[in-house]
Each structure stands twice: as C-alpha cells, then as structure tokens.
Amino acid sequence: MMTKRKYFAAIISACICIGAGSILSVKVNSASTTPGTTDDPxxxxxxxxxxxxxxxxxGATNPTPTPSTPEQNSNEVKNVSLKPGQILVADAGTxxxxxxxxAVIYTEDSNGVADLxxxxxxxxxxxxxxxxxxxxPRDGRGIQVKPGQTSGLIVMVRGGYTVK
Known part of the structure; x- marks a missing residue:
C-alpha cells in the first residue's frame, strides 16, 4: 500500500516540476526578445x-520621382475646366x-479608357x-466636350495631363 502512495506522489511531483519548468521557460524566452533586436526586428x-x-x-534613397510641375503631382486632385473644342489628354496612369x-472619350487608337x-x-x-x-492606362488618351455642346466641362484630375 505504501508503494502505491510513493508512486502516486512521485507522479504528482513530476507533473508539478514539468509544469513549473515550462512556465519559467516561456517567461525567460519572452523576456529575452526585445523589439528592434535581431531576434525581433x-x-x-x-x-x-x-x-x-x-x-x-x-541606389536612390527616394524611389518616387518628383514631378516637374505642381499640376502634374500624382497625389493632387485638380479641377480642370474645358471649353468646347478643347481636349484633355492624360498621361499614363492618370x-x-x-x-x-x-464629355466623350478621345483616343487615337482602337483601345479605350477604363471606366472603373x-x-x-x-x-x-x-x-x-x-x-x-x-x-x-497609356499616354495620348483623354476626353473632350461632346460635339455640338456649347457649355464646357469640369473634370477632376489626378495625375499628369495636357490641354489641347
């Protein structure tokens, strides 16, 4: 009978030691990783x-090119007025x-403009x-005032453009 108690006590103490060891191991490992080090960059x-x-x-440090004119800043939204007969031609990505x-679409080739x-x-x-x-998507495409219209257009533009 005594051997069963000793056996049971040994199992309980082993479980307690294993549990305490895993808890201490987790705390030690988490304390050793400091943000910004090679372990946690x-x-x-x-x-x-x-x-x-x-x-x-x-080797450029600034990967984004700076635009040549403020009107061509790709992040700036400009309101552009067009009169009849004028064509607003976009740069690629505008x-x-x-x-x-x-307004009607203006392209010189058979491809068109994406209406997102x-x-x-x-x-x-x-x-x-x-x-x-x-x-x-490409240079040389744009919009113009619909033929026969006497009033102009107001267009919001993000990106580069020219008015012809």
Whole structure:
C-alpha cells in the first residue's frame, strides 16, 4: 500500500516540476526578445523601399520621382475646366472624374479608357459618364466636350495631363 502512495506522489511531483519548468521557460524566452533586436526586428516602409532600390541597382534613397510641375503631382486632385473644342489628354496612369457637362472619350487608337466605376472599356467617341472614375492606362488618351455642346466641362484630375 505504501508503494502505491510513493508512486502516486512521485507522479504528482513530476507533473508539478514539468509544469513549473515550462512556465519559467516561456517567461525567460519572452523576456529575452526585445523589439528592434535581431531576434525581433522592426522594419519600416522606407527601409524596405531602400533595400528594393539597392537590389534593383538604383541606389536612390527616394524611389518616387518628383514631378516637374505642381499640376502634374500624382497625389493632387485638380479641377480642370474645358471649353468646347478643347481636349484633355492624360498621361499614363492618370484618373479623371467628369463632374459637369457632357464629355466623350478621345483616343487615337482602337483601345479605350477604363471606366472603373462601371467596369467597362469606353472607346473613342463614347460618352464619358458623370461621377465615374476613369483610368487612362497609356499616354495620348483623354476626353473632350461632346460635339455640338456649347457649355464646357469640369473634370477632376489626378495625375499628369495636357490641354489641347
């Protein structure tokens, strides 16, 4: 009978030792990792951008080019007024939103302009809907006042453009 008690006590004490050891081990491991060290690094976006530029061979610290004129700042939204007969031609990646007036798509090739709001491709001469986000994937595409209209357009523009 005595051997059963000793056996049971030995099992209980072993379980207690194993449990206490795992708790202390977790506390010691978590205390040894300090944020910002090699065990737990903190990386910023600018650091990642610099490393990507170095890997691509351009040692520039600023990966985004600065625009030549304030009107061409890709983050700035400008309100542009067009008169009948004028064409607003976008640079690649520019976005337009027609706010007032009647506009049609202008392209010199068979490809069109992406209407991101409706999820369709608008071809040369098609109406550009108001309050739809239009994306211009290449240079040389734009919008103009619908032929026959006497009033102009007001267009919100994000990105580079020229008025012809």
């Amino acid at each position: 903190v990386v910023t976006k600018s650091y990642v951008d610099q490393q990507i530029q170095k890997a691509l061979g351009g 976005e337009f939103i027609v706010r007032s007036g009647h 709001t409706a999820g369709v491709d608008l071809l040369n001469g098609q109406a550009a809907p108001k309050n739809h986000l239009l994306s211009f």
